[in-house]
Amino acid sequence: MSGGISASIATGRLRAEGMGSNDHAVPFLEQDYEALRQECLETGCLFQDPSFLAEPPSLGFKELAPFSAKTRDVEWMRPTELTDDPQFILGGATRTDICQGALGDCWLLAAIASLTLNERLLHRVVPHGQSFQEDYAGIFHFQFWQFGEWVDVVIDDRLPTKNGEIMFVHSAEGNEFWSALLEKAYAKLNGSYEALSGGSTTEGFEDFTGGVSEMYELRKAPRDLYRIIGKALDRGSLLGCSIDITSAFDMESVTFKKLVKGHAYSVTGLKKVDYQGQVERLIRVRNPWGQVEWTGAWSDNSPEWDELDPSEREDLHLKMEDGEFWMSFQEFLRQFSRLEICNLTADALSEDGLSHWNTIKFHGMWRRGSTAGGCRNHPNTFWINPQYKITLLEEDDDPEDEEVACSFLVALMQKDRRRYRKQGQDMHTIGFAIYEYRGCQNVHLKKDFFLTHSSCARSETFVNLREVSNRLRLPPGEYLIVPSTFESGQEADFVLRVFTEKQSETEELDDEISADLEDEVGFPVLSLTTITTMNRTVTTITTMTDGFSMESCRTMVSLMDKDGTARLGLVEFQMLWNKIRKWLVIYREYDMDKSGSMSSYEMRLAVESAGFKLNNRLNQVLVARYAENEAIDFDNFICCLVKLEAMFSKYCTVS
Numbered sequence: 001m002s003g004g005i006s007a008s009i010a011t012g013r014l015r016a017e018g019m020g021s022n023d024h025a026v027p028f029l030e031q032d033y034e035a036l037r038q039e040c041l042e043t044g045c046l047f048q049d050p051s052f053l054a055e056p057p058s059l060g061f062k063e064l065a066p067f068s069a070k071t072r073d074v075e076w077m078r079p080t081e082l083t084d085d086p087q088f089i090l091g092g093a094t095r096t097d098i099c100q101g102a103l104g105d106c107w108l109l110a111a112i113a114s115l116t117l118n119e120r121l122l123h124r125v126v127p128h129g130q131s132f133q134e135d136y137a138g139i140f141h142f143q144f145w146q147f148g149e150w151v152d153v154v155i156d157d158r159l160p161t162k163n164g165e166i167m168f169v170h171s172a173e174g175n176e177f178w179s180a181l182l183e184k185a186y187a188k189l190n191g192s193y194e195a196l197s198g199g200s201t202t203e204g205f206e207d208f209t210g211g212v213s214e215m216y217e218l219r220k221a222p223r224d225l226y227r228i229i230g231k232a233l234d235r236g237s238l239l240g241c242s243i244d245i246t247s248a249f250d251m252e253s254v255t256f257k258k259l260v261k262g263h264a265y266s267v268t269g270l271k272k273v274d275y276q277g278q279v280e281r282l283i284r285v286r287n288p289w290g291q292v293e294w295t296g297a298w299s300d301n302s303p304e305w306d307e308l309d310p311s312e313r314e315d316l317h318l319k320m321e322d323g324e325f326w327m328s329f330q331e332f333l334r335q336f337s338r339l340e341i342c343n344l345t346a347d348a349l350s351e352d353g354l355s356h357w358n359t360i361k362f363h364g365m366w367r368r369g370s371t372a373g374g375c376r377n378h379p380n381t382f383w384i385n386p387q388y389k390i391t392l393l394e395e396d397d398d399p400e401d402e403e404v405a406c407s408f409l410v411a412l413m414q415k416d417r418r419r420y421r422k423q424g425q426d427m428h429t430i431g432f433a434i435y436e437y438r439g440c441q442n443v444h445l446k447k448d449f450f451l452t453h454s455s456c457a458r459s460e461t462f463v464n465l466r467e468v469s470n471r472l473r474l475p476p477g478e479y480l481i482v483p484s485t486f487e488s489g490q491e492a493d494f495v496l497r498v499f500t501e502k503q504s505e506t507e508e509l510d511d512e513i514s515a516d517l518e519d520e521v522g523f524p525v526l527s528l529t530t531i532t533t534m535n536r537t538v539t540t541i542t543t544m545t546d547g548f549s550m551e552s553c554r555t556m557v558s559l560m561d562k563d564g565t566a567r568l569g570l571v572e573f574q575m576l577w578n579k580i581r582k583w584l585v586i587y588r589e590y591d592m593d594k595s596g597s598m599s600s601y602e603m604r605l606a607v608e609s610a611g612f613k614l615n616n617r618l619n620q621v622l623v624a625r626y627a628e629n630e631a632i633d634f635d636n637f638i639c640c641l642v643k644l645e646a647m648f649s650k651y652c653t654v655s
Contacts, residue, residue: 020149046138060194111204374488
């Protein structure tokens with residue numbers, strides 16, 4: 001226990017000193033890039049990574065499993081063996097450096113391609129100073145955001161090849177390797193190359209920036225989307241848009257007005273202009289190809305520009321780059337299918353003048369029987385999920401908005417699920433619900449509250465993606481956020497992030513640890529074996545147990561034995577017996593289905609009824625110790641309460 005607390009305190013201190021930020025990333029698997037590189041240079045040996053071996057298990061576990069057809073004849077080769085002139089980055093990182101190989105990770109490649117549009121963000125992921133020429137030692141490193149902190153991932157440069165060709169991501173140039181090495185580092189972080197197959201571009205966005213993503217279907221765009229985009233641009237957010245494809249033949253096909261289907265565009269600006277006596281809302285979009293531009297209304301040479309004041313027209317065109325074009329916002333909603341916004345945190349913004357979200361994050365867990373309650377479809381267990389209170393203090397200061405409300409984003413992300421794929425597991429279906437929290441004490445709310453209160457907001461859907469996020473607007477006040485899996489009993493770790501435009505306060509709701517102990521006295525002596533006679537009595541009172549186990553008997557004697565003789569006085573015995581009778585009544589009350597055993601969530605209520613208030617972590621420990629298949633029999637229940645009373649008694653005596 002003390003070692004865990006010490007480690008937690010040390011971790012907290014390191015985070016307070018900046019550890020986990022992009023400037024002070026945590027070494028993944030405790031591998032220090034500079035130290036390992038220096039060691040290789042001093043010994044003259046090229047680095048061979050012992051934690052991600054150049055062997056079949058690093059490729060995958062199913063289609064890329066050892067001895068599968070796709071991994072036959074794979075040879076791991078260094079770039080220096082593949083070409084005479086290997087380069088890390090040649091002429092800047094561009095989208096042509098990212099060609100997909102025999103792996104279904106196009107979601108990741110799309111995110112990497114977007115990253116190349118922002119050099120500053122790119123070099124947070126791909127640190128400067130790496131090359132195949134200067135002090136080359138066969139070692140490289142990359143930095144990724146993972147569930148609340150940045151990690152630095154070290155790799156060697158042995159890449160999987162077939163017939164002398166790189167199997168996965170590669171450069172069109174043939175001798176540029178930053179993208180292939182970046183993919184390898186990301187595969188190491190997730191356990192294997194195959195773990196990267198299938199995913200959402202927003203997942204890559206977030207791991208490359210530490211931001212939080214939201215997605216809008218433009219056919220169902222919220223009425224204030226223009227305002228949302230404007231605020232996102234003011235914060236330096238990354239914005240992308242695309243046109244859905246209906247078949248593989250549509251991919252990168254060009255419409256008659258020169259928009260490319262299935263292709264990732266960037267949104268780079270908004271502007272309102274006076275056009276023919278009315279306000280026209282314009283949006284600026286960029287094709288990363290640098291060519292193939294929109295030819296409809298408000299395109300570069302369209303007649304609409306002739307209607308504008310020359311100075312305004314000149315100003316709007318001055319800021320254009322090749323591949324950029326303007327279009328009306330209404331046309332944008334008609335032509336494009338989807339908008340993705342990656343909201344950056346303050347540390348990722350390069351300009352001090354940019355406004356940014358206030359960010360709060362919590363690390364939590366769902367554990368079967370104690371904190372994995374499932375969604376509202378499970379009313380008996382929903383309340384055991386972790387609970388977080390948010391206090392929205394200030395409304396938005398938007399002059400166009402008549403409604404008094406506070407804008408905020410809630411993002412729920414499940415951790416490390418890709419790493420469990422080789423065990424046959426995948427993403428859980430997750431979501432959250434939000435409740436008004438007026439007049440409640442700061443304690444973990446119980447079942448009755450959720451049976452009598454409806455949610456005031458929730459995630460749009462429960463979804464089996466790594467993260468579900470929603471932008472919400474609620475009046476100032478106190479609210480309760482309850483994150484959950486869709487099904488009860490599903491285990492995972494998660495991080496909950498809340499982004500608010502204005503001042504807010506957030507805290508996890510948990511019960512304070514306390515016990516209501518009765519006054520006790522001790523008197524003369526009876527034999528230890530006397531206590532076992534209770535077995536006959538208990539068996540006649542209830543069929544819940546065949547009698548107390550020897551462990552329970554010893555625990556009971558230990559609780560009441562004040563003089564260390566391993567014997568109980570008559571009065572002590574009577575007091576113990578009274579406790580057991582009281583606990584038996586509680587047990588029967590909370591064995592709600594009269595099955596003869598309690599479920600783990602019923603036990604939580606029963607323990608509290610017996611006078612012990614415990615927090616989530618202690619409830620998890622008790623379930624792990626005393627529950628068998630999420631059920632607690634009477635013997636284990638008594639043993640648990642006796643030990644709790646003994647611990648609290650000792651604590652009260654010491655303090």
